[in-house]
Structures are given as C-alpha cells and as structure tokens.
Amino acid sequence: MPFDLHTHSFVSDGTEAPAAVVRAAASVGLTGLALTDHDTTAGWDEAAAEARRVGVSLVPGMEVSCVSATGISVHLLSYLQDPAAPGLLEEIERSRQSRVTRAQRMVERLTEDFPITWDTVMEHSSPEATIGRPHIADALVSVGAVATRSDAFAHILTARSKYYVSHYAPDPVHAVRLVREAGGVPVFAHPVAQMRGRVVGPEVFEEMIEAGLAGVEVYHRDNPDDGRRWLLDLADRHGLLVTGSSDYHGTGKPNAMGENTTPDEVVERLAEMATGAEIIRP
Incomplete structure (x- = not known):
C-alpha cells in the first residue's frame, strides 16, 4: 500500500x-x-x-x-x-509569532460583531498549536455564527473580509x-x-x-x-x-x-x- x-x-x-x-x-x-x-x-x-x-x-x-x-x-x-x-x-x-499577533488582531475585529473572545479561540486549540484562522473558525462554529469551519473560511475569514489581517x-x-x-x-x-x-x-x-x-x-x-x-x-x-x-x-x-x-x-x-x-x- x-x-x-x-x-x-x-x-x-x-x-x-x-x-x-x-x-x-x-x-x-x-x-x-x-x-x-x-x-x-x-x-x-x-x-x-x-x-x-x-x-x-x-x-x-x-x-x-x-x-x-x-x-x-x-x-x-x-x-x-x-x-x-x-x-x-x-x-x-518568526512566522509563528506573526500568526499569533495576526490572530489576536482578527479576534479583536470579530468581537465587534460576534460573541467570541480570545479565550473562546484558545478553547479550540492544543497547548502546542500556533493559533490561526482554523481555530478562529472553530470558535465561530461553537457560538453558532456559522455551521462549519469551511463556511467560516468562505465568508467571515476570507482574505476579502473586513476582519482579515495579513x-x-x-x-x-x-x-x-x-x-x-x-x-x-x-x-x-x-x-x-x-x-x-x-x-x-x-x-x-x-x-x-x-x-x-x-x-x-x-x-x-x-x-x-x-x-x-x-x-x-x-x-x-x-x-x-x-x-x-x-x-x-x-x-x-x-x-x-x-x-x-x-x-x-x-x-x-x-x-x-x-x-x-x-x-x-x-
């Protein structure tokens, strides 16, 4: 195989x-x-x-x-x-550190429209993980903002979204x-x-x-x-x-x-x- x-x-x-x-x-x-x-x-x-x-x-x-x-x-x-x-x-x-800072900034923007916090996002990651958009997506699913991780990426977390940070x-x-x-x-x-x-x-x-x-x-x-x-x-x-x-x-x-x-x-x-x-x- x-x-x-x-x-x-x-x-x-x-x-x-x-x-x-x-x-x-x-x-x-x-x-x-x-x-x-x-x-x-x-x-x-x-x-x-x-x-x-x-x-x-x-x-x-x-x-x-x-x-x-x-x-x-x-x-x-x-x-x-x-x-x-x-x-x-x-x-x-360097990339990992930048990802964490970026994720924090995205969550700050998202909290204006969705009931999530940084703690909500952390609940959906392991201790070793670098926090990224997938973890934010899982947090959005958990609060009912979207049905699936894929839905979050298609709409809220797309690079064209107002919440996106590079x-x-x-x-x-x-x-x-x-x-x-x-x-x-x-x-x-x-x-x-x-x-x-x-x-x-x-x-x-x-x-x-x-x-x-x-x-x-x-x-x-x-x-x-x-x-x-x-x-x-x-x-x-x-x-x-x-x-x-x-x-x-x-x-x-x-x-x-x-x-x-x-x-x-x-x-x-x-x-x-x-x-x-x-x-x-x-």
Missing part, C-alpha cells in the same frame, strides 16, 4: 492528536504517512512512537507557509529536514533554499488549487525549481484536472517528484485519509534525497 504525504494534527490546525493521525493511516491500510503540521515539528515524537507501535512508516515533515512577492499564498511541504537547523527554525518561529511568511524561493540547507526535501503543496484563491504563475515555479524544489503535489483534491496535466508536464520536463496526498485534518476538513496517495518508490526517492532526518520504519 502507498503513503499519504500530507496530514495535520492538532499541533497545527487538525483536530486529532499526532498519534490519532497515525492510527487513522493504519486503519485504512496505508504503508505510511507524513505528518506535516504548519510551521512546526512539535508532533514528530508522538507520531513516531505511535508509528512504531502500530507498524506503519512515518515521514517526518512540515508545511511551511509562504507568501510570494505579489502577495499570493504558497504552501511548501518540507520532508525529512533537520528540525534543529537554525535557518529554517528561525524563519518558522501575517509575515517567507518568500517561497527563500523557503526552498532553507529546506535544502536543513537537509530536507521541498515539495510544492496543492500548487494550482485556484479554488483556494490566487495561484502563482509559471515564473515562480521556475524560480523555485532553480532554488532546489524537488517535487510537486499533483494528486490533491483541490488541483483541477487541467492543472494536474500542467503539473505532470512540468515534473517531466524538470525531473521533479510527483506526489499525492489527502491534506487530512481530522474532522476539520472533509478530506479523507488516503484519498490521494504516493507510491512507495517515490517515497524511497524522497528518502534518498534527504540528509536531515530519516523515515521512521516499523
């Missing part, structure tokens, strides 16, 4: 503990998974212990939040990096270099998911590839069919890895564990490219 290379726990914006995410992968018969919480590796140890216990492989990873020079959000999956590498560590810590994130080209310096393998997450908002143009892909981009996440529910064909051609021309995954968030999103997967042979190529960490194998 293959791997699901993009999953989240409540260490970032998922709804389950890292161990529970690992068990979810085992329950659908996957060989393994990658835990890729946003801008943190805090769930690695718990996930690794559970992976050994239930007999699945774990690819330790992280999803780095980036913003292009034109203000477009880019998500970069980093696999098997050294979690203590100073350059990448300093950058994600936050610091590294340029994706710089992030690719930092992941490489940390011994990791950088893969562009859901790169043509226009339903999420604007996507970067081909010139940014080329710059990221020149900086060391190793792969593209082609098989993701948010990539349209024509976008997948374009990505496959890009990968063929540049020798990039092609991955697939669910972007699992527990009950935070409808995405099902293993709905898109990556073959074992691609995961082995990924492991061969990494020098920062190793796959946890049963």
Whole structure:
C-alpha cells in the first residue's frame, strides 16, 4: 500500500492528536504517512512512537507557509529536514509569532460583531498549536455564527473580509533554499488549487525549481484536472517528484485519509534525497 504525504494534527490546525493521525493511516491500510503540521515539528515524537507501535512508516515533515512577492499564498511541504537547523527554525518561529499577533488582531475585529473572545479561540486549540484562522473558525462554529469551519473560511475569514489581517511568511524561493540547507526535501503543496484563491504563475515555479524544489503535489483534491496535466508536464520536463496526498485534518476538513496517495518508490526517492532526518520504519 502507498503513503499519504500530507496530514495535520492538532499541533497545527487538525483536530486529532499526532498519534490519532497515525492510527487513522493504519486503519485504512496505508504503508505510511507524513505528518506535516504548519510551521512546526512539535508532533514528530508522538507520531513516531505511535508509528512504531502500530507498524506503519512515518515521514517526518512540515508545511511551511509562504507568501510570494505579489502577495499570493504558497504552501511548501518540507520532508525529512533537520528540525534543529537554525535557518529554517528561525524563519518558522518568526512566522509563528506573526500568526499569533495576526490572530489576536482578527479576534479583536470579530468581537465587534460576534460573541467570541480570545479565550473562546484558545478553547479550540492544543497547548502546542500556533493559533490561526482554523481555530478562529472553530470558535465561530461553537457560538453558532456559522455551521462549519469551511463556511467560516468562505465568508467571515476570507482574505476579502473586513476582519482579515495579513501575517509575515517567507518568500517561497527563500523557503526552498532553507529546506535544502536543513537537509530536507521541498515539495510544492496543492500548487494550482485556484479554488483556494490566487495561484502563482509559471515564473515562480521556475524560480523555485532553480532554488532546489524537488517535487510537486499533483494528486490533491483541490488541483483541477487541467492543472494536474500542467503539473505532470512540468515534473517531466524538470525531473521533479510527483506526489499525492489527502491534506487530512481530522474532522476539520472533509478530506479523507488516503484519498490521494504516493507510491512507495517515490517515497524511497524522497528518502534518498534527504540528509536531515530519516523515515521512521516499523
């Protein structure tokens, strides 16, 4: 069975503990998974212990939040990096701190129209998590402002909303270099998911590839069919890895564990490219 290379726990914006995410992968018969919480590796140890216990492989990873020079959000999956590498560590810590400040400012704006407070939001996060829009969305659900997290993002928390506040994130080209310096393998997450908002143009892909981009996440529910064909051609021309995954968030999103997967042979190529960490194998 293959791997699901993009999953989240409540260490970032998922709804389950890292161990529970690992068990979810085992329950659908996957060989393994990658835990890729946003801008943190805090769930690695718990996930690794559970992976050994239930007999699945774990690819330790992280999803780095980036913003292009034109203000477009880019998500970069980093696999098997050294979690203590100073350059990448300093950058994600800067992003995490900015996210917290941004979330506080958004909650201040929301309290004018909705019965939520910072304490309400904190009730919907784990102690290790960096507070972000998903936690604010869960707070809005809890007070009956919206029915689901997705509804909150579609209306109240959209970037076009009066409540929205931007936050610091590294340029994706710089992030690719930092992941490489940390011994990791950088893969562009859901790169043509226009339903999420604007996507970067081909010139940014080329710059990221020149900086060391190793792969593209082609098989993701948010990539349209024509976008997948374009990505496959890009990968063929540049020798990039092609991955697939669910972007699992527990009950935070409808995405099902293993709905898109990556073959074992691609995961082995990924492991061969990494020098920062190793796959946890049963």
